[in-house]
Amino acid sequence: MSEDGNMLLSxxxxxVVYNHVxxxxxxxSLEVPEGGIVALLGAxxxxxxxTLKSISNLLRAExxxxxxxxxxxxxxxxxxxxxxxxVSKGVIQVMEGRHCFEHLTVxxxxxxxxxxxxxxxxxxxxxxxMVYSYFPRxxxxxxxxxxxxxxxxxxxxxxxxxxxxxxKLILLDxxxxxxxxxxxxxxxxxxHRLNKDEGVSFLLAEQNTSVALRYASYGYILxxxxxxxxxxxxxxxxxxxxxxFYLGMAAGERKSFRDVKHxxxxxxxxx
Amino acid sequence: MEVLNAIFVLPFVDMFSExxxxxxxxxxxxxxxxxxxxVALGFVLIFKASGVFNFAQGAMVLFAALTLVGLxxxxxxxxxxxxxxxxxxxxxxxxxxxxxxxxxxxxxDIILFMATIGITFFLEGFGETVWGSDIHRLDxxxxxxxxxxxGMLLNEFDIWAAAIGAAMVxxxxxxxxxxxxxxxxxxxxxxxxxxxxxxxPLKTIWIVVWSVxxxxxxxxxxxxxxxxxxxxxxxxxALKALPVxxxxxxxxxxxxxxxxxxxxxxxxxxxxxxxxxxxxxxxNWFAYMLALVFLLFRxxxxxxxxxxxxx
Numbered sequence: 001m002s003e004d005g006n007m008l009l010s011x012x013x014x015x016v017v018y019n020h021v022x023x024x025x026x027x028x029s030l031e032v033p034e035g036g037i038v039a040l041l042g043a044x045x046x047x048x049x050x051t052l053k054s055i056s057n058l059l060r061a062e063x064x065x066x067x068x069x070x071x072x073x074x075x076x077x078x079x080x081x082x083x084x085x086x087v088s089k090g091v092i093q094v095m096e097g098r099h100c101f102e103h104l105t106v107x108x109x110x111x112x113x114x115x116x117x118x119x120x121x122x123x124x125x126x127x128x129x130m131v132y133s134y135f136p137r138x139x140x141x142x143x144x145x146x147x148x149x150x151x152x153x154x155x156x157x158x159x160x161x162x163x164x165x166x167x168k169l170i171l172l173d174x175x176x177x178x179x180x181x182x183x184x185x186x187x188x189x190x191x192h193r194l195n196k197d198e199g200v201s202f203l204l205a206e207q208n209t210s211v212a213l214r215y216a217s218y219g220y221i222l223x224x225x226x227x228x229x230x231x232x233x234x235x236x237x238x239x240x241x242x243x244x245f246y247l248g249m250a251a252g253e254r255k256s257f258r259d260v261k262h263x264x265x266x267x268x269x270x271x
Numbered sequence: 272m273e274v275l276n277a278i279f280v281l282p283f284v285d286m287f288s289e290x291x292x293x294x295x296x297x298x299x300x301x302x303x304x305x306x307x308x309x310v311a312l313g314f315v316l317i318f319k320a321s322g323v324f325n326f327a328q329g330a331m332v333l334f335a336a337l338t339l340v341g342l343x344x345x346x347x348x349x350x351x352x353x354x355x356x357x358x359x360x361x362x363x364x365x366x367x368x369x370x371x372x373x374x375x376x377x378x379x380d381i382i383l384f385m386a387t388i389g390i391t392f393f394l395e396g397f398g399e400t401v402w403g404s405d406i407h408r409l410d411x412x413x414x415x416x417x418x419x420x421x422g423m424l425l426n427e428f429d430i431w432a433a434a435i436g437a438a439m440v441x442x443x444x445x446x447x448x449x450x451x452x453x454x455x456x457x458x459x460x461x462x463x464x465x466x467x468x469x470x471x472p473l474k475t476i477w478i479v480v481w482s483v484x485x486x487x488x489x490x491x492x493x494x495x496x497x498x499x500x501x502x503x504x505x506x507x508x509a510l511k512a513l514p515v516x517x518x519x520x521x522x523x524x525x526x527x528x529x530x531x532x533x534x535x536x537x538x539x540x541x542x543x544x545x546x547x548x549x550x551x552x553x554x555n556w557f558a559y560m561l562a563l564v565f566l567l568f569r570x571x572x573x574x575x576x577x578x579x580x581x582x
Contacts, residue, residue, distance in 0.1 A: 058467055062377060063377065084467075084470040084472040087469065087470025092468070092469065094468075099462050099464060099468070102461055102462075103457065104457055108457075108458075111454060112455060112466070112471065113470075115451065115469060162469065165470055
């Protein structure tokens with residue numbers, strides 16, 4: 001991506017080590033422009049979640065450490081901030097697997113998102129109404145315990161809770177996990193509207209490459225802790241290798257994985 | 272036949288033939304129960320907010336009471352001593368957060384539990400080093416005179432203890448339900464990581480919750496200390512709080528109260544009506560037996576949080 005300094009977030013060459021020994025990210029660089037939706041793609045264990053957590057600084061609670069590189073948000077280095085300081089600056093992560101507060105009601109869950117805000121009750125109430133307008137399903141669920149609502153509704157609670165912090169950038173980790181295709185579509189549609197109408201930027205970690213590339217403007221592909229390819233979303237979606245390895249298609253038709261040539265993958269990524 | 276009669280019939284006959292005496296036993300039990308609840312409350316608070324079973328709660332009761340009584344013996348007026356003792360408990364909370372909880376974040380529960388055992392030894396030793404290991408008499412000015420209501424002989428102090436306990440529980444329940452910090456505390460209790468991710472600072476929450484547990488410990492220490500003198504055995508009443516917790520549920524504030532009351536009444540009634548059958552001293556183990564039964568049939572306790580399982 002271009003180096004025009006207009007970036008909301010820029011991650012430069014970070015290395016992450018867990019437990020002082022396990023090297024998970026081996027020099028990852030990426031950028032999120034103001035008002036963009038950027039997708040971070042890759043298989044299980046590629047390092048997507050780790051990348052997001054190193055940006056939101058949740059890594060330290062998991063005994064991980066950024067050992068090299070820098071992370072800049074709005075031109076300011078943020079590697080050493082606490083997660084709550086970062087949230088009040090406008091960067092919030094929606095974690096993989098939703099992580100709702102199960103014994104709190106849906107509304108209480110949403111309100112926890114406003115913990116760092118200092119702009120008064122009226123503003124919080126306004127945003128609560130805004131969240132309900134984006135997720136009308138949650139209105140009926142207001143007083144149910146979050147542990148008992150469906151998976152899709154939990155994902156909505158998790159995103160809504162993040163919105164309550166009035167973020168500029170949401171790090172959205174695997175929103176499609178465990179959801180029916182129709183719901184995935186619904187969630188992404190809302191992400192799209194939030195981006196357009198509220199101006200929230202998104203960095204989106206996804207395994208569901210086809211959906212992610214349809215909604216994102218730019219994409220990075222992560223393999224074994226390295227970025228192996230990046231480009232505009234439509235270019236990535238039409239790239240032959242991406243088609244073959246991530247979209248399960250080759251030469252315009254669906255392909256069985258038995259026929260995928262493994263040596264090609266090797267040659268391409270490790271060259 | 273005679274044995275069954277002695278177990279299942281005669282005690283009840285006794286109860287009904289002397290209802291006033293029975294009422295006195297029950298009320299006495301309820302009032303003792305409140306005292307158990309006060310100790311159990313401290314456990315529940317910390318367990319709720321940090322998922323740690325705080326073995327040191329008993330030591331905190333002892334330490335708070337020792338600090339209070341030590342200051343009073345130095346001639347500090349009661350109100351000032353109370354404020355200083357509460358302040359000391361806040362300092363203890365800050366130190367525990369800094370030196371114990373923060374370095375152990377995200378470690379398995381058992382490791383945190385072991386750490387609280389360490390805190391227990393430290394607080395007991397430190398308290399006795401500073402204030403001495405004699406039995407101290409504590410009198411904060413709560414009236415302590417027996418009086419009679421409807422033929423029952425009651426102790427004024429017990430009534431005060433019950434009232435204070437009830438007020439604390441009410442206050443805490445409101446605090447947890449309706450304040451921003453209270454909601455954040457419950458959020459942390461549910462999911463540390465998610466709480467971190469929405470910007471709730473664990474550090475602040477832990478300090479708040481350990482401080483509140485310290486205050487509760489202070490109140491419990493005052494009550495127990497006034498009754499039996501401030502001495503090392505105060506830290507052992509934590510053991511009595513365990514069955515209360517199992518009965519009421521580790522995560523429920525009302526549970527701590529009801530559990531305490533049931534155990535208070537249960538052990539008094541059992542002692543007086545069934546005790547003679549096997550030579551007495553039921554009071555000492557009745558609570559644990561009850562807890563065992565609960566563990567078998569209702570492990571989350573009467574009011575414990577439902578274990579939410581989605582399929």
